[in-house]
Amino acid sequence: MKKRFCGKNVLITGGLGFIGSNLAIRLVDSGANVTLLDAMLPDYGGNLFNVEPIRNKVNINYGDIRDDVAMQYLVKDKDYIFHLAGQVCHIKSLTDPFPDIDINIKGTAVLMEACKKNNKKAIVIYTGTRGQYGPATKLPVDEEVLPRPKGIYEISNLAAEHIVKVYNDIHGVKSVMLRLTNIYGPRAQMKHDRYGVVNWFIRQVIDGEPVKVFGDGKILRDFLYVDDTVDALMMSAVSSDAIGEIFNVGVDKPTSFLELAETITTVAKDGKWEFAPFSPERRAQEPGNFYSDISKIKKTIGWCPKTSLTDGIAKTVDYYRKYKQYYW
Numbered sequence: 001m002k003k004r005f006c007g008k009n010v011l012i013t014g015g016l017g018f019i020g021s022n023l024a025i026r027l028v029d030s031g032a033n034v035t036l037l038d039a040m041l042p043d044y045g046g047n048l049f050n051v052e053p054i055r056n057k058v059n060i061n062y063g064d065i066r067d068d069v070a071m072q073y074l075v076k077d078k079d080y081i082f083h084l085a086g087q088v089c090h091i092k093s094l095t096d097p098f099p100d101i102d103i104n105i106k107g108t109a110v111l112m113e114a115c116k117k118n119n120k121k122a123i124v125i126y127t128g129t130r131g132q133y134g135p136a137t138k139l140p141v142d143e144e145v146l147p148r149p150k151g152i153y154e155i156s157n158l159a160a161e162h163i164v165k166v167y168n169d170i171h172g173v174k175s176v177m178l179r180l181t182n183i184y185g186p187r188a189q190m191k192h193d194r195y196g197v198v199n200w201f202i203r204q205v206i207d208g209e210p211v212k213v214f215g216d217g218k219i220l221r222d223f224l225y226v227d228d229t230v231d232a233l234m235m236s237a238v239s240s241d242a243i244g245e246i247f248n249v250g251v252d253k254p255t256s257f258l259e260l261a262e263t264i265t266t267v268a269k270d271g272k273w274e275f276a277p278f279s280p281e282r283r284a285q286e287p288g289n290f291y292s293d294i295s296k297i298k299k300t301i302g303w304c305p306k307t308s309l310t311d312g313i314a315k316t317v318d319y320y321r322k323y324k325q326y327y328w
Contacts, residue, residue, distance in 0.1 A: 004238040006031030011078045013037045013065050013111065014046075014085035015058075018188040018196075019127070019180075021050030022226045023082060023233055028054045030234075037074060037085065039064040044088070045189035049326040065107035071114040078119060080237050083111060083126045083164075086157070089194045090131060093153035100156035108160035112167040124175040125237050126164045128157040130250060132179060135287040139220075140254075142293035143179075143246050150287065161246070174243045176236045181250030181292050185226030185312060186319035190327040197257070198223050201264050202316055205271035206324065212276035217258030222251035222291040225312035228305040232297065239301040250292025251305050260309075267313045 010027055014020045015036025027034050036058055040046040051058060063070040065085045075081060085107060087099040108126070115122055133141050134148035149155045161177050168175040184198030193200040201211045232249045236242040255263075261273035278286065297303050307315075320327060 001234060002030040008079040009033045009077050010080045011035045011074055012082045012084060016046040016048060016050055018045050019183060019226060019229060020084045021187050023230050024051055024058060025054055026230050028057050035059040035061060037061045037063050050187045065111050068110050071110050072118055075114045075119045075122060078122045081122050081124045082233060083124060090151050090153040091194050093151050097152040100152050104156035104160045108163050112163055112173060115173045116167060116171045120172055123237055124164060124173060125233055126161060126175060126177045128161045128179050130179050130181045130290060130292060132158040136290045139289060140252055140291050140293035143248060143296055168244050176242045177246045178249045181222045181224050183224050183226055183229050185316050201261060202320060205264055205268045206320055211261045211271060211273035213257050213261050213273050214276055214278045218256050220254040220256055220289040220291055222254050223309060224251050224305055225307035228307050232303045235301045235303045241300050247297040248292040248294050250294055252294050254291035255309060263309055264313055267310055268317045
């Protein structure tokens with residue numbers, strides 16, 4: 001797959017963030033010419049240290065996807081555009097819905113319109129969220145399930161996905177739409193607990209604080225390591241069979257939150273966990289058990305996760321113990 005990106009021009013929106021930076025490192029290693037766009041909004045996870053290994057090998061633009069003039073320029077001559085920028089906190093959307101509407105919906109429309117006007121040959125890979133489905137009506141959840149999102153964050157991601165699909169179907173901007181599950185791993189922000197439960201549990205262990213398991217800990221999720229996520233992004237970008245399709249990107253073997261906490265404390269050889277009540281905000285957004293049916297992406301492009309939860313947690317713990325000073 002590395003050969004497919006060698007010499008290609010790539011734009012990553014949200015490129016200094018968690019997934020974007022891990023993707024950028026892999027693409028540079030594959031010989032791609034990479035441009036990173038990031039507005040560096042406070043608390044969103046943009047971090048220049050994330051790309052320290054490739055700092056001199058990428059072009060960094062501190063811009064915003066809502067900037068029409070900037071996007072008209074940035075999409076030109078790109079072979080692949082990975083659209084990862086967005087408001088990604090479902091808790092924040094409960095108190096202020098407008099960043100979701102402005103960044104996720106308007107920002108996506110600005111990007112796709114720029115592609116339509118300036119670069120129809122680019123392939124766009126959009127990353128949404130499993131939260132677009134809302135509470136699971138069956139398990140595992142496949143792509144045919146009717147989305148019933150519970151919050152503005154999830155609604156805005158679903159709207160953005162529809163925008164991308166329209167530009168694919170009507171305007172000829174080739175696109176792939178991915179619904180990501182709970183991603184964890186190195187280079188995620190660690191200043192607060194609003195993004196990514198696995199990483200936050202790991203911070204609590206490293207800080208010597210008890211891991212708080214909400215409720216009875218029996219709720220099931222699928223937790224996906226970031227390197228496997230990058231594989232899915234790159235494989236879907238170069239697969240002609242993926243164009244115009246929507247794929248779940250997750251793990252078909254769920255883990256309870258209690259199992260997660262126990263695995264982290266065991267792997268880290270440190271820390272402890274305790275039960276805690278849900279806050280009203282978390283209770284309002286909690287969809288219950290959820291894990292993904294990934295048979296479609298397996299069949300279409302041959303992707304499946306390779307990293308066990310134990311191995312992924314070990315790599316994540318090692319990274320943050322080494323580079324803690326850059327993340328909190």
